[in-house]
Amino acid sequence: MAGGQQTTSLRTYALTRLGLALPMVLILLTMVFLLLRVAPGDPITAALGGRLPPEQLEERREAAGYNRSLAVQYLEYLGNVATLDFGETIVDNRPVTRVITQNGAATLELTVVALFVALLVGIGVGLVSGRYRDTPVDVAGRLFGILIYAAPVFFLGFLAQLVFAQWLGWFPTSGRASPVTSYDLDTPTNLFLVDSLIALDFSAFSDVLSHLVLPAVTLGLVTGGVFIRLIRVNVLQTLQGDYIEAARARGLSERTVMWHHAFRNALVPVITVVGLQVALLLGGAVLTEQTFNWPGIGSELIRYLNNRDYIAIQGIITFFALVVVIVSLLIDLLNAWVDPRVRY
Template identity: 60%
Template sequence: MSSRTSGSLRTYLVTRVLLFVPQVLIILTIVFVLMRVAPGDPVTVALGGQRTPEQLAELRADAGYDRSIFVQYAEYITGIFRFDLGQTITDSREVTDIIKTNGGATLTLTVAAFLVALLIAVPFGLLAGRYRDTALDATLRIFGIVTYAAPVFFLGLLLQLAFARGLGWLPSSSQASPVVMATVEQRTNIFLLDALLDGDTSAFWNGVEHLILPALTLGLLLSGIFIRIIRINLIQTLRSDYVEAARARGVMERRVVVQHAFRNALVPFVTILGLQVALLLGGAILTEQTFNWNGIGSQLVRYLENRDYVAVQGVVTLFALAVVTVSLLIDIINAIIDPRVRY
């Protein structure tokens, strides 16, 4: 690597990391403001009518809502750096405890869904781009549009009716059977990993069976847009000069598509992956509700129903930080594999 190239990469990485700080502060400020747009304080909203005025006043003071908005904002920001996301109002539970206890289920679902999306989108996008303007291309494009546009909960219900209720092949809800869940020691709160640590392969495969339908539901949602992106990038790459040069040298068309065009078509696809994290997390919330999957998303919905805005603020803050952090990592990876990004 030349000194100029390494210097430009170093400059880009430093600049991108420095921009990460104000980006995070802006997002955290937006979350803070949105949680305080509603009239009244979170304690009164969540517990009004369930506590006496004196008890509400004491709870407000304990939570710091009797202080000025600027003091609350300063405590909120400093708490983030201490990984203190607050304490729920309705059940006095630390938000970080919710993340530790239920985060493993959400992580399992999102990773599995992402893998399903790639397994579907990569071959389908490759075929659609290679055989553009054919019946196969049209079919795959329609498939991508339908899967992307279909509501997650509706798609999940259809899969439950087909494979759980109709055919009886797969379970329809939860991370595992109740009896199996009780036998596995929760070390990491990631059920499949805990089952392996216990050496219980039957529990592991029981968890995999329960994971298939929710992961397929969320994976189909992501695959729709991935198919379209891979197809468009592959078509553009197939028109490039170096691909035409490879064809002129007599390289087989299959090798041209897979080894030359497809690799370069994935470079812009990497950038898009970071932009889909928000869609992945949003889809995970609805998927968890549909399949009774006890993750962070299902907890978020429960606290929303209870109007516990402290818990909602903490979970939304976590999701926002996850999206921004993944976007930063994707930008760094993209700069490393594609020199054009650095300039």
């Protein structure tokens, strides 16, 4: 009874959660659509007004369908999202889908590696700090955490460029790859690390990796500062727990008590925070991308914002919204899998 019941309930939970995600997506899409229509005028006028004669402007408005009613435009927008077609940008006529796959992949690569760095630093320092509370190790860990959390990301970035690129020359200053690599490498996924592995081109791989180190570590450290403090506090709280004392009273070794009871339980709330951080990282990556001249989707979004390219903005924001929905769905499922109490 026990085992069967639990897997069923996990499945039920997953299906329910999935069902709830659909209305969430619809609400998000509606909001994106409405917010971009609140501004007076239409996207074409906003982007090109004053630069084209009125007749040409009118022509392009009609071609793009902005003279139709909002309801029709809304349904068309939903249809486009369903078929993953976000139209073409106004200022440079790129398909928005390509902006997302090319620049989005660059951002994805950066944020995933940064998140990895953040978790490594955050969990490592956080657990040690919490375990050895009030020792010099803990004080150093806390100080490190608050410093990297408080430092602006561009400051850390410039510092890293100065020390590791300029003075020591260990890593390149900026960009995603050296020109030779970008020219030679086939990029089916646009994730250069993956592409170079698919092509079994290891010199390209190490080139891409060395370009990735500074931006990813910079972005990762800033996020890691949050994790350090959060995990340290969680460990302290868990160690006060009644089941920790009970585990010791059963004569479990200190190692078992720490790893099976304290650390594991302390890391559960972190899953939720990781989910929130992923959304923040997507936006927060903009500063890092600017600092390291990283051709990510954040920099592109800013460029299109400056040009008032509503089609591009709408497409990119829709993409962000979908990513956030998917990540929060994954986080909820992960939570339910790790913590049996969530499923009920």
